[in-house]
Amino acid sequence: MSAANMDTSSRAGTALERYYQFHSRIYDATRWSFLFGREEVLRRTARVTNPRRILEVGCGTGRNLPGLRRLFPQAHITGVDLSEQMLAIAAKKVRDDKTTLLRRSYSAALHGDGQPYDLVLFSYALSMFNPGWEQAINAAWDDLAEGGCVAVVDFSDSYFPWFRNWMSVNHVRMEGHLWPYLSQKFAPLLDERFAAYGGVWNYGIFIGRKQA
Ligand SMILES: C[S@@+](CC[C@H](N)C(=O)[O-])C[C@H]1O[C@@H](n2cnc3c(N)ncnc32)[C@H](O)[C@@H]1O
Known part of the structure; x- marks a missing residue:
């Protein structure tokens, strides 16, 4: 990725950004042990679509970007995230001119008057x-x-209040709230929950299609 492809115009100073100022340093070394399903969601997605334009929202350190590139070599990929520190790590992983990183908070559509996306990925972001x-x-x-x-791959819920509380300290809401809204908004192609560590928590994968 060329420096010209990295837009750092956003200037938010949220608690989440402050959280990732520290956690960006240990993110890739630690998250493999609990952010399950990230390879699976990419594999399953490739079975149902062959996108030309991809947006990963909350791309973080770019953990998924090389996998997306391998699966979809021709696609233009945009990663958006609000953390400057996370994006700086992502920038080292993607060095092709068909990948763009944007720093901003995602609360409204990005494509403006340009072409819409064929795939939007949220990997442990929405929670x-x-x-x-x-x-x-x-x-x-x-x-x-x-x-x-x-x-979407993300935390879902936990039976244990102590675990939900711990996750809320880490800015993660675990109330199973994402899946009903996703399946109401998109036609579901895959909508499954999986147990982590024998059921300490559940995570979910959702793949859906936009239909009028
Ligand atoms: C747990 S990390 C996931 C990173 C990556 N997708 C992965 O699977 O490893 C969540 C990311 O979402 C980003 N994020 C959280 N809220 C956001 C928002 N409103 N707009 C853009 N990014 C956001 C955070 O900065 C963080 O990098």
């Missing part, structure tokens, strides 16, 4: 949009072309 998860899902709808797909 951190508090408030704003409904607006982000609505924005993804607006950003997608007719017949385009949304793909």
